[in-house]
Amino acid sequence: MGPVVDAKLLEDRLEVTNAKQRFVPAKDNTVATAKSATDAAAGAAAGTSFVLVLALLAGAAAAAFGATTATRRRLR
Numbered sequence: 001m002g003p004v005v006d007a008k009l010l011e012d013r014l015e016v017t018n019a020k021q022r023f024v025p026a027k028d029n030t031v032a033t034a035k036s037a038t039d040a041a042a043g044a045a046a047g048t049s050f051v052l053v054l055a056l057l058a059g060a061a062a063a064a065f066g067a068t069t070a071t072r073r074r075l076r
Helices: 004-076
Strands: none
Touching: none
């Protein structure tokens, strides 16, 4: 191998090393963004399901109250 080939090989290795150094922070940033978005979505889903359970319980209580009221009227 001649000096030109060795210089090109060193240049290519340096370029690969630089590309790796740029890739790692970009990958870490992407992973952090994905985790943040997942946490936000999970929080929203949990809040929504809690509200839906409360609405279901309120509907069940209203149905029970309506049934009790209707039974009392009918028995009079």
